[in-house]
Amino acid sequence: MRTRRTLAEFKAGILAGDRVLLAQAITLVESGLPADQELATALIQELLPHxxxxxxxxxxxxxxxxxxxxxxxxxxxxxxxxxxxxxxxxxxxxxxxxxxxxxxxxxxxxxxxxxxxxxxxxxxxxxxxxxxxxxxxxxxxxxxxxxxxxxxxxxxxxxxxxxxxxxxxxxxxxxxxxxxxxxxxxxxxxxxxxxxxxxxxxxxxxxxxxxxxxxxxxxxxxxxxxxxxxxxxxxxxxxxxxxxxxxxxxxxxxxxxxxxxxxGNWETIRGLQRLTWLEDQIHELLGRAFLNHPGVKETLEREKPAVQSGQLSSSMLAQQAVALFLSKK
Ligand SMILES: Nc1nc2c(ncn2[C@@H]2O[C@H](COP(=O)(O)OP(=O)(O)OP(=O)(O)O)[C@@H](O)[C@H]2O)c(=O)[nH]1
Ligand SMILES: [Mg+2]
CATH class of the missing domain: 3.40.50.300 (P-loop containing nucleotide triphosphate hydrolases)
Incomplete structure (x- = not known):
C-alpha cells in the first residue's frame, strides 16, 4: 500500500529541492483521485509564494x-x-x-x-x-x-x-x-x-x-x-x-x-498566464463536477445511444443535462 505523504512533508521536501518528493508531488497533481486533487491544490497554494x-x-x-x-x-x-x-x-x-x-x-x-x-x-x-x-x-x-x-x-x-x-x-x-x-x-x-x-x-x-x-x-x-x-x-x-x-x-x-x-512586460505576461490558468481551472473543475454529478451521469449514460442513433439531438441532451446539473438534484 502506498504511504500517503502529508502536506507538510511535501512542502518541506520540495522547498528543500528533494527531487523524489517533487516527482511524487507531480504524480499527485496528475492523479484523478479527488483526495489527491485536494492535497495537490492545497500544496500548490502553500508553495505559491515560492x-x-x-x-x-x-x-x-x-x-x-x-x-x-x-x-x-x-x-x-x-x-x-x-x-x-x-x-x-x-x-x-x-x-x-x-x-x-x-x-x-x-x-x-x-x-x-x-x-x-x-x-x-x-x-x-x-x-x-x-x-x-x-x-x-x-x-x-x-x-x-x-x-x-x-x-x-x-x-x-x-x-x-x-x-x-x-x-x-x-x-x-x-x-x-x-x-x-x-x-x-x-x-x-x-x-x-x-x-x-x-x-x-x-x-x-x-x-x-x-x-x-x-x-x-x-x-x-x-x-x-x-x-x-x-x-x-x-x-x-x-x-x-x-x-x-x-x-x-x-x-x-x-x-x-x-x-x-x-x-514591465515580464510581469504582464505572467499576470496573463495566471488569468488563463484560472479560466482553464474553472473549465476543468466545472467539467469534472458536471461529469461526476450522479443525475447527469445517469442521464447521459441512458440517453447517449439515442444521440448516437440520431433520434435525440445532441444539443437537446446537453441542455437537459446542464439543467439537471444546475438544479442540484
Ligand atoms: N545530425 C544531427 N542529428 C541530430 C541532431 N539532434 C538530434 N539528432 C538526431 O535526430 C533524431 C531525433 O532526435 P530527438 O532528439 O529524439 O528528436 P525529438 O524532436 O525530441 O523527437 P520526438 O520526441 O520524437 O518528437 C535522433 O536520431 C538524433 O540523434 C543534430 O543536431 N544533428
Ligand atoms: Mg523528444
Whole structure:
C-alpha cells in the first residue's frame, strides 16, 4: 500500500529541492483521485509564494527535429553555468507509445544523471484539462523546488502548443533545413507564437543546406509582426552535435529577459498566464463536477445511444443535462 505523504512533508521536501518528493508531488497533481486533487491544490497554494522565479522556455518542433537532443545539450550548458534545470515533456502521443519516454531518458542522459537537473516525461492521464493543464502545475512545483530554468518539450503538430504558449515565457521553434516547404507543415498559429526559430541539425553534410534555409527563412521571419510583447523573433542555426547556436541562443535569452523586465512586460505576461490558468481551472473543475454529478451521469449514460442513433439531438441532451446539473438534484 502506498504511504500517503502529508502536506507538510511535501512542502518541506520540495522547498528543500528533494527531487523524489517533487516527482511524487507531480504524480499527485496528475492523479484523478479527488483526495489527491485536494492535497495537490492545497500544496500548490502553500508553495505559491515560492514560485515564479524561473525562466520558462517552451521547445517545440515536428517529431524527430531533435528537441530532446537539443534540450540535453542546451540543458547541459546551463548546468555548467551553475543553473538548475527542469525538463517537462508535453506529448499527448507519448502516452500511447511508451517508447518515446524511454527514448527521452536515453537522449537526455546527462540531464537524467545530474543532481541539479530534473526530467519529467509526459503525464499519461487524459483528464479534461489535458496534459498541458498538469504541466502548468508541474512548472510551479519545479519552481518551488528551486529550478532556475524550466524547459517544456512539446511536439509542434498538435493542440498542446497553444496551452504551452500560455505557460512559458519564451517559445523556441526548431526547424529542419531541406524539409522542403516553408515552415514544414507547422501550423501558422504556432509559427506566430515563436520567439525564436532555430534551424537544427546544422552540421556535417547538412550545413550548407541549413545556411541556405536560414537565408530563405530570413525574409519570412522579418515579415512576421513583432509579438505583442514588442519582441522581434530571432532566427539562428543550431546543432546538438557540434554545439553550434547554443551560445547565441543563450545571449538571445538573456536579452529577451532584459528587454521584457525592462519594459514591465515580464510581469504582464505572467499576470496573463495566471488569468488563463484560472479560466482553464474553472473549465476543468466545472467539467469534472458536471461529469461526476450522479443525475447527469445517469442521464447521459441512458440517453447517449439515442444521440448516437440520431433520434435525440445532441444539443437537446446537453441542455437537459446542464439543467439537471444546475438544479442540484
Ligand atoms: N545530425 C544531427 N542529428 C541530430 C541532431 N539532434 C538530434 N539528432 C538526431 O535526430 C533524431 C531525433 O532526435 P530527438 O532528439 O529524439 O528528436 P525529438 O524532436 O525530441 O523527437 P520526438 O520526441 O520524437 O518528437 C535522433 O536520431 C538524433 O540523434 C543534430 O543536431 N544533428
Ligand atoms: Mg523528444
Amino acid at each position: 514560485t515564479g522565479n524561473s525562466f520558462r522556455i517552451g521547445v517545440t518542433g515536428v517529431p524527430g527535429v531533435g528537441k530532446s537532443s537539443f534540450i540535453e545539450v542546451f540543458g547541459g550548458r546551463l548546468l555548467d553555468a551553475g543553473k538548475k534545470v527542469a525538463v517537462l515533456a508535453v506529448d499527448p502521443s507519448s502516452s500511447l507509445s511508451k517508447g518515446s519516454i524511454l527514448g527521452d531518458k536515453t537522449r537526455m542522459e546527462r540531464l537524467a544523471l545530474d543532481k541539479r537537473a530534473f526530467i519529467r516525461p509526459s503525464p499519461s492521464s487524459s483528464t479534461l484539462g489535458g496534459v498541458a493543464g498538469k504541466t502548468r502545475e508541474a512548472i510551479l512545483l519545479c519552481e518551488a523546488a528551486g529550478f532556475d530554468l524550466i524547459l517544456v518539450e512539446t511536439v509542434g503538430v498538435g493542440q498542446s502548443e497553444t496551452a504551452v504558449k500560455s505557460m512559458v515565457d519564451f517559445f523556441l521553434l526548431l526547424l529542419l533545413a531541406g524539409a522542403g516547404d516553408e515552415l514544414q507543415g507547422i501550423k501558422k498559429g504556432i509559427v506566430e507564437m515563436a520567439d525564436a526559430f532555430l534551424i537544427h541539425k546544422a552540421d556535417g553534410d547538412n550545413m550548407d543546406l541549413a545556411a541556405q534555409a536560414k537565408v530563405a527563412y530570413q525574409n519570412a521571419v522579418h515579415l512576421l509582426p513583432p509579438t505583442e510583447k514588442g519582441w522581434a523573433p530571432k532566427l539562428l542555426l543550431g546543432s546538438s552535435v557540434t554545439g553550434l547556436g547554443l551560445e547565441e541562443l543563450e545571449s538571445i535569452l538573456v536579452s529577451y529577459q532584459e528587454q521584457m523586465k525592462g519594459s
